[in-house]
Amino acid sequence: IAGITQAPTSQILAAGRRMTLRCTQDMRHNAMYWYRQDLGLGLRLIHYSNTAGTTGKGEVPDGYSVSRANTDDFPLTLASAVPSQTSVYFCASSDSRDFGTDTQYFGPGTRLTVL
Amino acid sequence: GQNIDQPTEMTATEGAIVQINCTYQTSGFNGLFWYQQHAGEAPTFLSYNVLDGLEEKGRFSSFLSRSKGYSYLLLKELQMKDSASYLCVSTDSNYQLIWGAGTKLIIKP
Numbered sequence: 001i002a003g004i005t006q007a008p009t010s011q012i013l014a015a016g017r018r019m020t021l022r023c024t025q026d027m028r029h030n031a032m033y034w035y036r037q038d039l040g041l042g043l044r045l046i047h048y049s050n051t052a053g054t055t056g057k058g059e060v061p062d063g064y065s066v067s068r069a070n071t072d073d074f075p076l077t078l079a080s081a082v083p084s085q086t087s088v089y090f091c092a093s094s095d096s097r098d099f100g101t102d103t104q105y106f107g108p109g110t111r112l113t114v115l
Numbered sequence: 116g117q118n119i120d121q122p123t124e125m126t127a128t129e130g131a132i133v134q135i136n137c138t139y140q141t142s143g144f145n146g147l148f149w150y151q152q153h154a155g156e157a158p159t160f161l162s163y164n165v166l167d168g169l170e171e172k173g174r175f176s177s178f179l180s181r182s183k184g185y186s187y188l189l190l191k192e193l194q195m196k197d198s199a200s201y202l203c204v205s206t207d208s209n210y211q212l213i214w215g216a217g218t219k220l221i222i223k224p
Binding site: 040041042043044045090103104105106107108109 | 119148156157158159160163202204211212213214215216217
């Protein structure tokens with residue numbers, strides 16, 4: 001059982017380029033999330049999806065978009081990367097639509113550097 | 116506003132006991148999580164408290180006082196592998212998670 005996989009593991013990207021971070025889970029969880037983690041700050045929610053076909057904005061959605069075409073996949077796209085998007089990105093999933101009360105399972109993360 | 120406060124860093128000795136405190140201000144509080152995160156890795160779930168009191172799970176225990184907006188994570192019989200960051204996470208009335216910045220725990224032999 002893989003759980004949640006993310007790709008790529010790390011990436012260096014020129015500013016202005018478009019980038020899609022991939023996330024796939026095999027646990028058939030309803031809810032999925034994208035977070036960014038920056039030094040000295042708590043995890044910040046970018047976008048989430050309570051179920052396939054629906055998405056919502058988190059705390060820091062600007063500059064990012066997501067889609068949820070099926071249960072397993074939840075890609076995050078940076079349309080035009082900027083240096084402030086340099087961060088570690090974590091994808092997570094949980095088995096609840098009321099995601100605040102259910103354990104979240106995290107992928108290994110993608111370390112993104114925008115130059 | 117909504118806020119989580121926890122110490123930035125703590126140091127403890129192998130075999131000892133350490134308590135990591137967390138205070139929160141969360142509107143419509145709906146529970147509190149603790150996650151562990153080793154350096155360079157993803158967070159992993161440790162505990163969830165929604166009622167007042169102590170929940171014990173092996174070497175780890177988590178306590179919650181809703182009236183005081185306070186929680187702690189107690190780690191006993193510390194092992195070197197417990198060196199990690201410990202993230203306090205509260206849940207608000209909309210079931211949104213508010214993540215603390217984490218407490219980096221350093222275990223010395």
